[in-house]
Amino acid sequence: MSLLQEEREIILNNEYVDTFDFAEVKEFITNASKDLFISHHFKKKAADKMLVQPRGGFPTYEKQYALYEFFVDANVDVLPLTIDSNTRLNDYGTAKKMLRLSEENDIDMLNGYPLVNHGYRTTRKMITHFNKPVSLRHGTPDARLLIETALASGIFEIEGGPITYLLPYSKNFPLDKAFLYWKYVERVCANYSDLNEPINRESFGPLTATLVPPSITIVIQLLEMLLSLEEGVKSFSVSFAQQGSMNQDIVTGAVLKKLAKHYAEEINCGDAMINLVYHQWMGAFPMNKDYAEQLINLATVIARMVSADKIITKTREEASGIPTKEANAKTVANTQYTLGILNGLPNVVDEEEEEILTLEVMAIMEAVFNDPADTLWRKVFNSIKNGIIDVPFSPHIINHNNMITIRDAKKNIRIIKRGNVPIPDRCYAYEKGQCDLTKDTTSIVNDIIHDIGIMQ
Amino acid sequence: MKVVTGVVGNDIHVVANRLIDLSLQARGYEVFNLGVNTYLEEFFDAVIETGAEVLLISSLNGEAEGWGREVPRLKAKYKKLDDVIMMIGGNLVVGTGNAEDIIPRYKGYGFDIVCHQVDLNTGLDSLEEMLIERNLK
Numbered sequence: 058m059s060l061l062q063e064e065r066e067i068i069l070n071n072e073y074v075d076t077f078d079f080a081e082v083k084e085f086i087t088n089a090s091k092d093l094f095i096s097h098h099f100k101k102k103a104a105d106k107m108l109v110q111p112r113g114g115f116p117t118y119e120k121q122y123a124l125y126e127f128f129v130d131a132n133v134d135v136l137p138l139t140i141d142s143n144t145r146l147n148d149y150g151t152a153k154k155m156l157r158l159s160e161e162n163d164i165d166m167l168n169g170y171p172l173v174n175h176g177y178r179t180t181r182k183m184i185t186h187f188n189k190p191v192s193l194r195h196g197t198p199d200a201r202l203l204i205e206t207a208l209a210s211g212i213f214e215i216e217g218g219p220i221t222y223l224l225p226y227s228k229n230f231p232l233d234k235a236f237l238y239w240k241y242v243e244r245v246c247a248n249y250s251d252l253n254e255p256i257n258r259e260s261f262g263p264l265t266a267t268l269v270p271p272s273i274t275i276v277i278q279l280l281e282m283l284l285s286l287e288e289g290v291k292s293f294s295v296s297f298a299q300q301g302s303m304n305q306d307i308v309t310g311a312v313l314k315k316l317a318k319h320y321a322e323e324i325n326c327g328d329a330m331i332n333l334v335y336h337q338w339m340g341a342f343p344m345n346k347d348y349a350e351q352l353i354n355l356a357t358v359i360a361r362m363v364s365a366d367k368i369i370t371k372t373r374e375e376a377s378g379i380p381t382k383e384a385n386a387k388t389v390a391n392t393q394y395t396l397g398i399l400n401g402l403p404n405v406v407d408e409e410e411e412e413i414l415t416l417e418v419m420a421i422m423e424a425v426f427n428d429p430a431d432t433l434w435r436k437v438f439n440s441i442k443n444g445i446i447d448v449p450f451s452p453h454i455i456n457h458n459n460m461i462t463i464r465d466a467k468k469n470i471r472i473i474k475r476g477n478v479p480i481p482d483r484c485y486a487y488e489k490g491q492c493d494l495t496k497d498t499t500s501i502v503n504d505i506i507h508d509i510g511i512m513q
Numbered sequence: 514m515k516v517v518t519g520v521v522g523n524d525i526h527v528v529a530n531r532l533i534d535l536s537l538q539a540r541g542y543e544v545f546n547l548g549v550n551t552y553l554e555e556f557f558d559a560v561i562e563t564g565a566e567v568l569l570i571s572s573l574n575g576e577a578e579g580w581g582r583e584v585p586r587l588k589a590k591y592k593k594l595d596d597v598i599m600m601i602g603g604n605l606v607v608g609t610g611n612a613e614d615i616i617p618r619y620k621g622y623g624f625d626i627v628c629h630q631v632d633l634n635t636g637l638d639s640l641e642e643m644l645i646e647r648n649l650k
Binding site for chain 2: 226227228229265267449450451452454458461497498499501502503505506509
């Protein structure tokens with residue numbers, strides 16, 4: 058038996074899991090409907106239809122089922138399964154208790170679907186009934202058991218990664234462990250990819266959604282993509298969120314797509330399918346629900362301008378709590394409508410900005426590759442530890458927090474203090490040149506506060 | 514002037530914490546930022562370790578209320594903390610409350626400066642005033 062299989066048996070031998078039947082799961086995936094695989098939809102995207110995916114997860118089976126019915130009525134392309142916070146922290150005991158309370162009292166005691174507690178036999182009934190691709194949304198550093206359960210349920214898109222699910226969400230979960238746990242996930246996804254259509258992995262580009270410069274976003278997208286492809290994953294989505302400037306989003310999309318292809322080919326994985334995902338605004342939302350809808354609509358336009366393969370939606374209720382299924386379905390219908398009328402968009406290219414951003418990303422990537430460690434994940438680990446990669450507003454203790462960013466007059470995010478990140482001098486001078494830096498530090502801090510809340 | 518700061522309890526809201534750090538540095542303080550999810554013991558240990566003159570605790574999700582009650586008991590276990598200026602700010606209750614009730618309550622817990630939903634610069638100005646008052650600046 059391989060080491061991986063030994064580890065799988067240990068992971069799946071858990072008091073919260075009914076007997077996990079490896080052979081049956083393998084047979085299920087081999088014969089599963091092609092419609093369940095988002096990679097299949099990406100592949101046949103001949104009609105140039107951007108896939109629309111909302112967010113959403115409820116504790117009970119019945120409520121999740123009802124949510125899916127609403128989504129299907131709203132002409133959804135990809136269904137979400139958002140996981141509750143206890144499961145994300147591997148606390149299946151609490152999730153079980155809260156699930157039971159939710160079932161008995163008809164109030165939601167969890168902020169998502171506790172997939173491990175429901176188990177794959179139950180969940181699979183729902184997934185195969187709707188026969189649409191489902192995307193697993195969580196935020197789990199150790200997602201081994203969760204991902205095994207998801208794949209066995211018929212969920213063939215897995216979001217996350219060791220960096221993007223750790224640096225924005227955790228203060229002190231050990232980053233080196235996260236890399237190893239995600240390596241397991243990549244391998245299991247890669248192994249199942251040979252049976253039918255490929256399992257799609259997706260990185261979480263929004264990170265902290267707070268003034269993250271595009272160079273940092275792209276570097277992290279590329280590194281998670283490489284870590285996944287080198288384990289054998291054949292379909293991968295890079296992603297980013299609306300940043301506040303349409304031009305900067307278009308430039309980011311173009312550079313991200315170009316460099317994803319470039320680096321995939323560098324490691325001889327050019328045959329893998331790379332998709333682009335765009336998140337509607339992920340920062341603080343306006344309380345005014347009509348304004349929230351305008352913001353969402355603007356994001357849909359930009360998604361088309363960057364030629365995204367999939368858009369992930371927000372709702373008009375974003376500022377006031379967990380959105381209802383009605384609000385969620387409304388966004389899906391509205392987004393589909395906007396996509397339908399967005400015809401004949403111009404092709405915008407900003408060569409100067411693209412060049413600057415490309416140089417920045419390639420300089421950081423080179424610094425990561427030049428780390429003396431023996432494997433890519435260790436190089437990336439060291440690069441985060443020594444500040445070559447620095448994510449603004451990450452709560453994690455390993456993150457340096459020495460990079461400072463601000464918006465210029467056109468609302469582009471600019472780096473005004475690079476910390477230990479190897480931004481080339483020419484690019485650094487360009488970035489700072491776009492901003493008014495004659496102000497004192499207190500005024501700059503006030504500007505940053507303003508820039509964070511820019512869409513409110 | 515040394516300041517220890519951080520967000521108390523199981524509170525992951527980091528944005529204001531980073532801005533407090535930047536603002537304090539801009540005002541010339543030496544900052545020891547413990548970040549989010551910090552327990553009271555860690556704050557007091559850090560003050561002893563660094564010899565800080567100021568301890569600035571913040572809270573966004575409001576759980577400071579629960580932690581505040583523990584301050585007098587815990588502080589008594591540490592020697593040499595009596596001269597430290599204790600400041601707390603952010604959203605200091607879960608849900609809503611008004612400052613007239615909240616400020617005296619937190620002063621009772623041993624805080625010298627209490628800022629409930631006060632603008633960052635206003636809060637830091639009141640710290641400066643207290644430092645001048647106590648002839649520390």
